[in-house]
Amino acid sequence: MKDINKLDLKGFCTNSVRSVFHTMLSMDVSVSETNSSTELSGSKVVGCVSFTGDVIGNICVHVSKQFARVMTSAMLSMELDEVEDDEEINDVIGEVSNMVGGDIKSKLCDAGFPCVLSIPNVTSGSDFKIEAKGWMRHERIAFKHQDQLSMIDVFIKSVV
Amino acid sequence: MTLKVLAVDDSKTIRKIVSKAFSAYDCEVMEAENGIEGLSMISNVKPDLIILDITMPVMNGVEMLGKLKGQPDMKDIPVIMLTAESGKDNVMQIVKMGVRDYMVKPFKGEQLIERVMKIVALKPKEAPAPLPSPYFFIVDDIQMLSLPGKSDRTTLMEIEVDFNKALKTMSTAGLNKMILDASHLKELNMLVIKLILAVVENCQKYRIHLRFVGSSALGTELKGFQETSSFSINDSIGEAKKTF
Numbered sequence: 001m002k003d004i005n006k007l008d009l010k011g012f013c014t015n016s017v018r019s020v021f022h023t024m025l026s027m028d029v030s031v032s033e034t035n036s037s038t039e040l041s042g043s044k045v046v047g048c049v050s051f052t053g054d055v056i057g058n059i060c061v062h063v064s065k066q067f068a069r070v071m072t073s074a075m076l077s078m079e080l081d082e083v084e085d086d087e088e089i090n091d092v093i094g095e096v097s098n099m100v101g102g103d104i105k106s107k108l109c110d111a112g113f114p115c116v117l118s119i120p121n122v123t124s125g126s127d128f129k130i131e132a133k134g135w136m137r138h139e140r141i142a143f144k145h146q147d148q149l150s151m152i153d154v155f156i157k158s159v160v
Numbered sequence: 161m162t163l164k165v166l167a168v169d170d171s172k173t174i175r176k177i178v179s180k181a182f183s184a185y186d187c188e189v190m191e192a193e194n195g196i197e198g199l200s201m202i203s204n205v206k207p208d209l210i211i212l213d214i215t216m217p218v219m220n221g222v223e224m225l226g227k228l229k230g231q232p233d234m235k236d237i238p239v240i241m242l243t244a245e246s247g248k249d250n251v252m253q254i255v256k257m258g259v260r261d262y263m264v265k266p267f268k269g270e271q272l273i274e275r276v277m278k279i280v281a282l283k284p285k286e287a288p289a290p291l292p293s294p295y296f297f298i299v300d301d302i303q304m305l306s307l308p309g310k311s312d313r314t315t316l317m318e319i320e321v322d323f324n325k326a327l328k329t330m331s332t333a334g335l336n337k338m339i340l341d342a343s344h345l346k347e348l349n350m351l352v353i354k355l356i357l358a359v360v361e362n363c364q365k366y367r368i369h370l371r372f373v374g375s376s377a378l379g380t381e382l383k384g385f386q387e388t389s390s391f392s393i394n395d396s397i398g399e400a401k402k403t404f
Contacts, residue, residue, distance in 0.1 A: 019266060020266045023266035023267065023268060024177075024265075024266040024268075075173060075177070076173065076176055076177075077180065087172075088172070088173075091171055091172045091173045092173050094171065094173075095171045095173045095174060095265075098171070098215075098244050098265070099244050099265045099266050101244070102243070102244025102245045102246075102265065103244070103245075103246060105245055105247070106245045106246045106247030106250065107247070109245075109247040109248075109249055109250070110247050110248060114249070117215065117244070117245065119170070119215060119216075119217055
């Protein structure tokens with residue numbers, strides 16, 4: 001029986017995030033020290049995708065609202081002060097989570113855990129937490145670009 | 161003929177990126193949010209190329225592609241599939257669908273264009289014609305330079321820039337006659353003199369026959385410079401034309 005505990009989730013996340021940020025946003029990010037209780041405070045945007053199949057789980061990308069605006073201006077080649085529309089910001093973060101999630105899902109499939117990916121959903125607001133219980137594994141990885149922190153959560157459990 | 165491209169993706173971000181990728185080319189990019197909208201648009205305007213995302217709500221890309229392939233007048237429209245999933249099984253599935261190519265997200269606009277160019281010919285957009293200069297214009301086969309009544313340093317610099325462009329135009333068009341019309345000139349200062357001398361020098365360099373139109377005061381002034389001492393001043397453009 002394949003063992004999800006042997007999956008290098010941190011490696012999957014790191015490679016996916018670096019690739020997406022570099023290609024779509026022309027940003028280089030590095031892994032930052034964190035633990036599972038680290039949270040982004042203040043106004044933030046969280047994009048999540050789910051996957052289901054031989055494994056089920058969620059992948060969430062957390063960024064501050066300010067960083068989300070910077071990411072939007074980079075993705076859409078706009079000046080920062082032109083970024084006003086929350087819908088635009090949410091769409092960008094949703095697409096980033098879709099790309100990160102899609103790459104991680106591909107790696108899970110290639111590792112022998114076939115699954116399918118959901119459409120992304122986006123939550124934005126202030127001072128909220130996303131908690132998930134009952135997972136076999138949870139990885140939280142923080143990334144830094146200049147002085148901006150973003151976080152990726154991966155929740156996963158096997159169903160076979 | 162303008163290439164018609166249909167971008168079908170539920171993400172407005174991706175549709176904007178695709179649209180921007182084609183902006184340098186003679187293309188019209190139409191957008192749809194899902195397969196149903198995409199099929200509706202195709203029934204009104206047949207695109208030359210479709211950029212199609214797989215995972216979309218309402219109707220996904222696989223289903224839309226299936227419906228396209230089932231219609232004789234649409235089945236040959238080339239499709240490039242977009243996917244966020246790079247896994248082997250996913251790629252094999254895409255290849256079997258009969259699409260012309262696929263792009264895995266994330267991708268840069270240039271990477272998409274590279275793939276597109278293997279399928280359809282992309283014509284760069286023509287640069288818009290430069291705005292005509294208020295000082296330079298062509299009458300018959302003569303290049304006219306009409307100096308304004310009063311001009312500051314900026315205006316004179318602008319005229320000098322336009323003069324260099326006019327020289328190129330004259331060379332391309334095979335023109336070798338120029339009339340410098342200073343009849344509206346109200347103030348003859350060193351900057352204007354400097355410009356006139358530059359015009360004279362370049363006309364001599366490029367073997368352009370130059371004539372002057374202006375006042376007698378201009379004539380007196382120009383006599384004081386070696387470069388222009390031999391020039392005579394004409395009272396009108398008509399008179400100047402006769403001297404060619």
